[in-house]
Amino acid sequence: MRKPLLIEIGVEELPAIPFLKELPNIKDRWQKILSAHKLEADFEFYFTPRRLVLISDAFLEKQANSIEELFGAPVEIAYKEGKPTPAALGFARKCGISIDEISSSSKNGKEVLYYQKNRIGLASKDLLSSMITEFLKELQFGKSMRWGNGKDNFIRPIRWIGCLFDGKVIEIEVYGIKSDGYTYGHRTQTYDPLKYDSIKNYQEILKEHSVILNPNDRKERILDQFQKIEKDNDLEIEHDRELLKEVVAITEFPTALLGTFDEAFLKLPPEVIIASMKEHQRYFPVFKSGVLSNHFVVVSNADTDDYSQIIKGNEKVLYPRLSDGLFFYNNDLKKGLDNEGLKKVTFMQGLGSIYDKSLREEKIAQYLLKDAAQKESMSRAVMYAKADLLSDMVYEFTELQGLMGYYYAKEAGEDEEIALSFKEQYLPDGEESDLPSSDFSAIVAMSNKLDSILVFFSKGKIPTGTKDPFGLRRAVLGIVKIAIDRGFSFDVNKDLKALSKNYDEIDLELLETFFLERISRYFEANPSVIHAVLKSGERDIVEISKKIEALNLVVEQEQFKDSFSTFKRVANIIKDMKLQDRITVDDKLFKEDAESALFDAYNLVADKEYDTYKAKLDALFGLKSEIDNFFDHVMVNVEDENIKNNRKNLIALIYQNFRNIADIKEITL
Numbered sequence: 001m002r003k004p005l006l007i008e009i010g011v012e013e014l015p016a017i018p019f020l021k022e023l024p025n026i027k028d029r030w031q032k033i034l035s036a037h038k039l040e041a042d043f044e045f046y047f048t049p050r051r052l053v054l055i056s057d058a059f060l061e062k063q064a065n066s067i068e069e070l071f072g073a074p075v076e077i078a079y080k081e082g083k084p085t086p087a088a089l090g091f092a093r094k095c096g097i098s099i100d101e102i103s104s105s106s107k108n109g110k111e112v113l114y115y116q117k118n119r120i121g122l123a124s125k126d127l128l129s130s131m132i133t134e135f136l137k138e139l140q141f142g143k144s145m146r147w148g149n150g151k152d153n154f155i156r157p158i159r160w161i162g163c164l165f166d167g168k169v170i171e172i173e174v175y176g177i178k179s180d181g182y183t184y185g186h187r188t189q190t191y192d193p194l195k196y197d198s199i200k201n202y203q204e205i206l207k208e209h210s211v212i213l214n215p216n217d218r219k220e221r222i223l224d225q226f227q228k229i230e231k232d233n234d235l236e237i238e239h240d241r242e243l244l245k246e247v248v249a250i251t252e253f254p255t256a257l258l259g260t261f262d263e264a265f266l267k268l269p270p271e272v273i274i275a276s277m278k279e280h281q282r283y284f285p286v287f288k289s290g291v292l293s294n295h296f297v298v299v300s301n302a303d304t305d306d307y308s309q310i311i312k313g314n315e316k317v318l319y320p321r322l323s324d325g326l327f328f329y330n331n332d333l334k335k336g337l338d339n340e341g342l343k344k345v346t347f348m349q350g351l352g353s354i355y356d357k358s359l360r361e362e363k364i365a366q367y368l369l370k371d372a373a374q375k376e377s378m379s380r381a382v383m384y385a386k387a388d389l390l391s392d393m394v395y396e397f398t399e400l401q402g403l404m405g406y407y408y409a410k411e412a413g414e415d416e417e418i419a420l421s422f423k424e425q426y427l428p429d430g431e432e433s434d435l436p437s438s439d440f441s442a443i444v445a446m447s448n449k450l451d452s453i454l455v456f457f458s459k460g461k462i463p464t465g466t467k468d469p470f471g472l473r474r475a476v477l478g479i480v481k482i483a484i485d486r487g488f489s490f491d492v493n494k495d496l497k498a499l500s501k502n503y504d505e506i507d508l509e510l511l512e513t514f515f516l517e518r519i520s521r522y523f524e525a526n527p528s529v530i531h532a533v534l535k536s537g538e539r540d541i542v543e544i545s546k547k548i549e550a551l552n553l554v555v556e557q558e559q560f561k562d563s564f565s566t567f568k569r570v571a572n573i574i575k576d577m578k579l580q581d582r583i584t585v586d587d588k589l590f591k592e593d594a595e596s597a598l599f600d601a602y603n604l605v606a607d608k609e610y611d612t613y614k615a616k617l618d619a620l621f622g623l624k625s626e627i628d629n630f631f632d633h634v635m636v637n638v639e640d641e642n643i644k645n646n647r648k649n650l651i652a653l654i655y656q657n658f659r660n661i662a663d664i665k666e667i668t669l
Contacts, residue, residue, distance in 0.1 A: 002041070002058035005124075006199045007132060008162035008183060009052040009174075014155060016049075016249040018141040023047075029138045030054060033131050038063045039124060046213045048252040049301075050184070053213060055199060059165070063121030070095055072113030075104050088113060128163055129172035136174065150176050160184065160193075167198050185209025186252050188303045210253040210303040218248045222299055225256035226284075229297065233258065236287045237297050243278055250282075251301040258286070259315045263294045265322040268329055269407045275397045276321040281314070328392040337387040337408050345389060351455055358383050360455065363502055364447040367495075368488070374440065381418045381444055384409075385425045402426050417441075428478050435485045442486045449475040450499060457511050458503040476518040483541040492516065493539040512539075519544060525552040528668040535663035550613035551662050554621060561669060563624045567658070570627065571665030573636060574652045583653050589646040594633040598626040602654055613661055620658055627654070 027045050034040050043056040072078065072091035079088060084099050092099045095115045105114035136154060144153035152175045161179040163170040169181040182193035183202060189209045196202040203213060212218045222244065226237045235258075247254065265273060270285075270292040277283035277296050286295035298314045300307060342355035351357075362382045369378050388394050388405035406423035410416075417440050424441040425448050427434055436442040453472050456462070463472050483490045492515040500506045519541065520530050525548050533547045554560060590596050601623055610616040636647045658664045 001061045003061060003166035004164075004199050005041075005043075005054075005056045005059035005166075006162065006164040006202060007054040007128070008160075008202075009132070009136065009158060010160035010162070010184060011050060011052070011154070011158050012156040013049045014047075014249070016246045018143065018155065019047075020245055020249055022139055022141050026052075026139065030135055033135055033138070037127055037131060038066075038121070039127070039131075047215060047249075048211060048213065049250050050252065051213075057199075060124055061166075062123045063127075065121050066119045068117045068119050070115045070117065071105070071107055072102075072115075075111045075113065078113050091115075125165055125170045128165075128170055129174060132161075132163070132172065132174050148176075152176070162196075162202075164196070164199070164202070186211050186303055188253075212253060215248050218251060218254050219244065222247065222254050222256055225254075226297065229256060229258050233295075234288065235293060235295060236290075238274075238285045238287065240278065240284065243282060243284065247282060247299045251299060253301060253303045255300045255302070255307065257298050257300055257307050257311050257314075259283075259296050259298055259311050259318070261294050261296065261315060261318055261322060265326060266292065266294055268322070268325055269404070271400060271403055272325045272329065272393065272397070273322065275400060276325055277318070279397070279399075280321055281318060283314070283318070324396070325393070328396060332388075332391040332393055332404070332408060333411055335391075336412055337384055337405065337414075338390070339384050339387045341390045342386060350459065354386050354389060357451060357455075358386060360451045360502060361385075361444075361447040364450050364499055365443050367499060368443045368446060368490075377415065377418055378440070378443065381421045381440070382447060384418075385422050385444060385448075388422070421445075428481055435482060439486055439488075442482050442488065446479055446482055446488070446490075449478050453511075454496075454500060454503050454506065457506050457514075458500075462510070462514070472514075473518055476515055477522060480519055480522050480541055484545045487542055489543075490541050491539045492519075492541065523548050525549075526555055526667075528666055529555055529662070532662035532664060532666035535666050536659050536661060547613050547661050550617055551667075553614055554617050555667065555669070560621075563621060564667070564669060566624050566627050566631075567621070567664050569631065570651055570655050570658075571663075574648060574655050575665065577648060577652055583649050583656060585649050585653060586646055589643055591643065592634045594626075594630045595647065595650065598623070598630045599650060601626040602650075602657075606653075606657060617658075617661060620654070623654060 027043075030043065030045065031040075034043075039060050041056045041059045043054055043059075046053040046055070070091075072094075073087040077087050078085055078091070084092075088099060088102065091113045092102055095102070095117065097115060101115065103114050103116075104111050106112075107114075136158075137152075139155070141155040144155055145157070146153055147157035154175065158175050158177050160182065161172065161174050161177045162181065162183055163172050163179040164181065170179060172179045180193075181197065182195055183205065184191070185194055185206065186209055194205050194209065196205050206213050212221065223239075226239070229235065230237055273292060274285045277285055281296075281298070284297040284299075286293050286297060288295075296314075296318065298311070300310050302310060304310075339355060339358065342358065343353050345354045346352075347354050347357045362379055365378050365382045366375065369375065385402070385405065388408060389401055391404055391408070393404045394401045402425050403423050406419050409419035409422055417438065420438065421436075421441040421444040424436040424438075425444045427436050427441075427445055436445045452470065453475050456470050456472060461470065463470075468474070479490070482488065492512055496511055496515070497508055500508060500511070516534055520527075520534065523530055523545070529552045530548055533544055533551060536547070538544050538547060585599060587596065587599055590599070605619045605623060608619065610619070630650075634647060636644060636651070638644050638647075655664070
């Protein structure tokens with residue numbers, strides 16, 4: 001029989017960030033515990049900052065009865081001259097039976113000791129205490145704490161436990177807390193325990209006492225209130241998804257409120273104001289006609305008839321934050337951008353200063369730069385790109401590095417192209433990140449990433465397994481994205497070899513492999529297509545991208561499967577040949593019309609210029625009928641070595657033209 005089950009773990013306010021990191025795993029952890037105890041059931045998990053709740057409408061009353069089979073040593077070892085040996089006696093002890101109760105059974109072709117034990121399923125109510133304890137210990141929040149005289153750790157002290165099964169309170173004890181049939185409402189409503197006798201009653205009581213149990217309902221409530229504020233005030237609220245998750249996690253009864261701040265603070269770069277709001281106060285920025293306004297939205301957790309004092313309190317708290325920001329900004333403007341101080345800022349132990357890194361990046365940038373007229377501008381851009389690390393503002397808000405350099409450079413009358421490169425030097429900085437908006441900024445950004453990769457490889461600090469403390473895999477992907485977006489030619493063999501000369505000895509083969517592994521995982525295509533292109537020897541990132549895209553389009557065509565076997569045969573015939581740069585075919589050695597027809601068709605394809613790799617591949621794969629005709633009427637492995645080799649060379653010519661784009665023998669369907 002299945003009955004409704006409610007479990008509530010009451011805690012002091014959960015910290016949002018560590019809780020949200022573990023949230024995606026919580027249901028799976030409970031499900032594994034249910035499976036291990038043979039009590040599988042559908043359930044829902046809910047949470048507020050003060051409670052973790054598991055609800056199942058149909059939970060088993062007891063485990064199913066089961067049969068456990070136990071196998072022991074071979075009979076010939078267990079008994080000697082009709083008497084039990086230690087092997088048999090040990091098996092009996094393990095099974096909890098007398099030696100006379102042991103039987104035998106066949107296993108893997110041998111007769112072995114055997115005992116069948118009937119297991120009576122345990123009642124769920126007798127298992128829940130240990131299951132809940134196990135569940136709480138499985139949760140991984142990072143830091144944990146102890147409280148009172150207890151020895152157990154949890155992210156926050158546990159204050160009450162509720163366990164209701166089929167309308168009855170199940171007496172359990174978890175972390176020293178005994179269960180009862182009481183819950184607690186919102187603190188602005190009451191501190192008294194509230195008794196419940198069913199899941200429905202529990203949910204009604206929470207609702208009556210201003211606790212919205214379902215986080216999705218809290219989220220919808222906030223979004224509905226956002227919409228009303230926007231409509232009533234002709235404003236737009238930034239719907240920051242991560243901030244919204246955090247606010248949902250720290251509220252039980254959320255209410256969105258509109259506050260204001262002094263317009264004088266709008267002199268600050270909008271990013272500074274937004275950072276002050278989000279990082280310190282969890283406020284949502286507000287815009288009017290696409291421009292940051294002197295408003296903010298705070299989501300209160302209070303339940304009251306008058307929110308005016310809450311709004312005033314939050315306005316009062318924001319004021320000194322913005323005042324500090326304005327002070328930092330004005331002070332930084334007076335000092336201006338100066339990179340001399342970077343000589344005293346360590347980049348990484350053993351890797352010099354930030355200034356040293358800038359010098360290395362400058363050499364890379366000049367190598368990548370194609371326009372000689374920009375040489376001086378590029379040098380200045382790279383050498384001053386990180387100067388804002390010395391500013392008061394970036395010291396306070398590290399996430400604004402680069403961005404503040406842009407604003408300070410603009411205020412100082414710096415060239416727009418140089419200023420913009422300060423802002424975009426770290427792009428892309430995430431999966432959905434923008435890319436540098438100009439070739440100039442792109443070179444600055446690539447130089448930053450390339451130096452980090454090269455200098456860490458030169459010191460043997462290479463990512464292993466899942467560990468990548470310096471973000472080098474992310475740096476490679478950034479280079480790939482920029483190169484493809486801007487159409488920059490970058491050869492991961494030749495260019496890395498040239499750039500590595502400015503560093504301590506680097507294992508270039510390992511470095512190239514590292515790049516190719518990231519490139520392989522970047523493209524969304526048939527993996528064998530990516531492998532085929534890389535096996536062709538192409539190492540220019542842009543050309544790799546074009547070839548993968550072209551070949552993948554061809555391979556995905558429905559008719560490709562029909563022709564694939566033909567070209568696999570082409571690859572197999574020449575698999576043992578050492579292909580040279582120049583393969584010659586003598587048409588005077590042709591004996592069959594099919595040879596001449598294929599050679600003529602090939603020459604028409606080979607002599608033509610193509611705008612895209614896709615067009616060339618279509619033309620090469622278009623040779624299918626002539627190749628099939630060749631295989632039907634021409635024997636390649638004839639006794640005459642000259643004729644045999646000439647026929648192989650004809651096939652090799654076709655294969656080699658494919659191989660200029662991709663090694664087709666690597667393709668699998």
